[in-house]
Amino acid sequence: MSLFSFFKKKTPPAIEARGDAAPTKALQRREAAEPTPPAAGAAPGLPDANAERGGWLSRLKAGLRKTGQGIAQVFTGTRIDDALYEELESALLMADAGLPATQQLLADLKRRVKDAKATDPAAVKTLLVDALAELLQPLQRPLEVGQATPTVFMVVGVNGAGKTTSIGKLTHHLAADGQKVLLAAADTFRAAAREQLAVWGDRNRVDIVSQQGGDPAAVSFDAVTAGRARACDVVIADTAGRLPTQQNLMEELKKIRRTIAKAQEGAPHEVLLVVDGNTGQNALAQVKAFDAAVQLTGLIVTKLDGTAKGGVLAAISRWCTAEGRPLAVYFIGVGEKLEDLQPFDAREFAQALVQ
Numbered sequence: 001m002s003l004f005s006f007f008k009k010k011t012p013p014a015i016e017a018r019g020d021a022a023p024t025k026a027l028q029r030r031e032a033a034e035p036t037p038p039a040a041g042a043a044p045g046l047p048d049a050n051a052e053r054g055g056w057l058s059r060l061k062a063g064l065r066k067t068g069q070g071i072a073q074v075f076t077g078t079r080i081d082d083a084l085y086e087e088l089e090s091a092l093l094m095a096d097a098g099l100p101a102t103q104q105l106l107a108d109l110k111r112r113v114k115d116a117k118a119t120d121p122a123a124v125k126t127l128l129v130d131a132l133a134e135l136l137q138p139l140q141r142p143l144e145v146g147q148a149t150p151t152v153f154m155v156v157g158v159n160g161a162g163k164t165t166s167i168g169k170l171t172h173h174l175a176a177d178g179q180k181v182l183l184a185a186a187d188t189f190r191a192a193a194r195e196q197l198a199v200w201g202d203r204n205r206v207d208i209v210s211q212q213g214g215d216p217a218a219v220s221f222d223a224v225t226a227g228r229a230r231a232c233d234v235v236i237a238d239t240a241g242r243l244p245t246q247q248n249l250m251e252e253l254k255k256i257r258r259t260i261a262k263a264q265e266g267a268p269h270e271v272l273l274v275v276d277g278n279t280g281q282n283a284l285a286q287v288k289a290f291d292a293a294v295q296l297t298g299l300i301v302t303k304l305d306g307t308a309k310g311g312v313l314a315a316i317s318r319w320c321t322a323e324g325r326p327l328a329v330y331f332i333g334v335g336e337k338l339e340d341l342q343p344f345d346a347r348e349f350a351q352a353l354v355q
Contacts, residue, residue, distance in 0.1 A: 003150070008181060023342070025277070033346035033354070044256070049244050054159045055165060056339065056340075056342050057348060057352065059303075059305075059334050059335065059340065060332075060342075060348065060352045061352045061355060062305070062334070063304045063310075063334035063335075064304060064310045064349075064352045064353050064355070065110065065174075065307035065355065067183055069355065070091045070094055070095060070355065071088070071091045071092070071095065071255050071353065071354050071355075072125070072218050072355050073091070073120060074087045074088045074091050074121075075124060075125040076121070077121055077355075078121065079121070080113065080118065080119065080120075080121060080124055083180040084121065084124070084313070085109075085110070087108060088106065088109075088128075089102055089106060091313055092105060092106075092274055092314075095309060095310060095311030095312075095353075096280035096281050096309040096311045096312040096315065097311035097312070097314040097319065098281060098284065098311075098312070098314070098315030098319075100315070100318050100319075100322070101135065101172055101311075101314040101317070101318035102314075104135065104318060105128070105131055105132060105135060105314065108131040108134070108135075109124070109131050109307060110129055111231055112127040112130065112131060113127060114140070120247065123224070125354060127327045128354050129347075129350045129351055129354050130317075130350075132314065132350040132353065132354060133346045133347040133350040133351075134299070134346075135314055135317055135318065136313060136314065136317050136346035136349060136350060137326055137346045138296070138317055138320060138326070139204065139299075139320070139323055139327070139329040139344060139346065140328070140329070140345060141298075141328035141330070142330075142343070142345075142347045143270070143298065143328075143331075145233065145234060146233065147180065147269065148266060148267070148269055149228075149231070149232075149233065149268070150182070150224070150227040150228065150232040150233055150234055150235045150259060150264075151212055151233065151234050151235075151269050152222075152227070152234075152235045152237070152264060152267035152268040152269050152270070153234065153235070153236045153268060153269070153270045153271075153272055153313070154222055154235065154237045154239065154257060154260060154268040154272070154275060155167055155237065155238055155239060155258065155272045155295060156239050156253055156271065156272070156273055156290055156296075157234060157241060157273055157274035157275065157290075158240070158241050158242065158243055158244070158276070158286060159241030159243070159287070160241065160256075160276065161241065161274045161275060161276045161302060162274055162276065162300075162302040162303060162333070162335075163194045163238060163239070163241065163274045164187075164197055164200070165196075165302075165336070166194045166224075166274050166300050166302060166331070166333070166341065167197070167236055167238050168196075168197070168200030168203070168204070169198075169202065169338055169341045170236070170312060170331075170341075171183065171200055171201075171204045171206055171236065172200070172338055173338075174233070174234055175204045175205065175206055179233040179234055180230070180231065180232045180233045180234070181198055181204070181207060181232065181233065181234045181235075181236065182204075182206065182207050182208075182209065182227045182230065182232045182234070182235045182236075183200075183201055183207070183208045183209070183211075183223070183235075183236050183237075183238065184208075184209050184219055184220050184221060184223030184224075184235060184236065184237040184238065185197050185198075185208055185209065185211075185219060185223075185238060186216040186217075186219045186220045186223075186237045186238055186239045186240070186256060187238055187239060187240040187241070188210070188211055188212065188213060188214045188215070188219060188240070189323050194208075194210050194212070197238055198210075204219075206340050207226075207227045207230075209222050209223035209226055216239060216240065216256055217251060217252075217256045217258075217259035218253045218259070219237075220237045220256050220259055220260050220263070220264045221259045221260065221278050222262055223235055223237060224237075224263035224264050224267060225263050228263075228264060235269070237256070237260065237268070239253060239256060239309075241322075243288030244285070244290060245295075245337075250289075253290075253293055253294050254293055254294060255264055257271065257294050257295075269297075270297045270298060271294050271295060271296050271297050271298075272296070272297070272298050272299065272300055272330070273287060273290050273291075273296050273298075273299050273300070274299075274300045274302060275287070275299055275300070275302070276302055277301050277302060277303050277304035277309065277310065277311070277312070277332075277333075278303050278309060279312075280309035280312050280339045281309075281315065282349065283301075283312045283316065284312060284315050284316055284319060287299065287316055287327070291325065291327070296327055297327065297328070298326075298327060298328040298330045299316070299327060299328070299329045299330065299331075300330060300331045300333070300341075301313065301329055301331070301332045301333070301344075302332075302333040302338075302341075303333065303334075304333065304334045305334040305340075310352075310353050311353065312351075313329060314347065316329070328344075329344040330343065330344060331343055331344060332349070
């Protein structure tokens with residue numbers, strides 16, 4: 001299954017009559033369509049969408065193995081008692097689920113165990129997957145492209161979280177699906193950032209708006225203006241990495257956001273925070289700080305492979321619900337390859353976390 005099949009593309013009425021209406025229609029997701037037969041002469045044995053998704057799930061389970069093993073060990077006994085719940089509490093806290101989410105999960109799990117009259121720890125493990133999937137469900141939402149033309153993404157995060165690489169992967173899948181993408185190199189002070197974005201731009205054959213040493217807000221404004229003039233579908237602004245404690249740089253992000261809004265009413269339509277999954281509870285602190293500064297709409301969680309801190313998504317979901325912030329985790333990543341960035345699915349993640 002391709003990454004872009006999880007996007008919702010809503011074509012605005014103003015462009016429905018364009019000459020390219022037929023190709024656009026062909027791109028729309030067909031939920032109930034019959035499977036497409038193999039093309040004549042196609043090589044037999046090629047992996048289908050289900051096989052590709054299965055491969056992704058295997059990589060996700062492998063990436064979360066350290067977290068999953070810590071939780072799974074709790075259910076190796078033969079009794080459901082206070083000791084089991086105490087061990088589970090410790091395992092969830094060690095996985096960086098955080099105290100509020102851990103307490104909520106345990107209370108929900110005990111209720112489910114009672115309702116199901118479960119007597120086997122293995123059954124409790126299955127009920128934990130259900131409880132965790134329900135807790136994570138508010139984070140699951142498809143990324144919408146096409147409600148505005150162009151749809152403007154502003155991407156933020158700390159240094160080294162994987163912003164530019166994530167932008168490159170998204171650009172690849174957008175361009176492959178026929179979307180016209182324009183990139184804004186708003187990280188104007190780090191030459192390597194522009195060069196890295198340029199590599200992705202060349203690879204995906206998309207244009208980039210950049211200025212060496214220029215004002216990031218001005219670059220973003222020019223990119224959105226150019227995107228409108230060139231009838232682009234998507235404009236993605238890559239901003240410089242910064243720590244939330246760097247107040248002057250956080251103020252710069254606010255300025256970029258305000259300037260993008262001046263270039264196009266209603267923009268940016270998505271403000272995405274790229275979070276390194278290895279940072280554990282610090283990821284939640286980043287969500288809080290960046291949300292306070294630029295009003296986030298969604299997250300991309302990277303580098304979940306090899307970490308024992310995958311439970312932080314539970315902490316993030318618990319905080320979002322408590323604060324009434326409808327944030328989404330649009331994508332999660334477990335590696336550097338293009339196929340290693342996939343849409344977030346709450347139940348799949350819960351199953352991988354509780355292995």
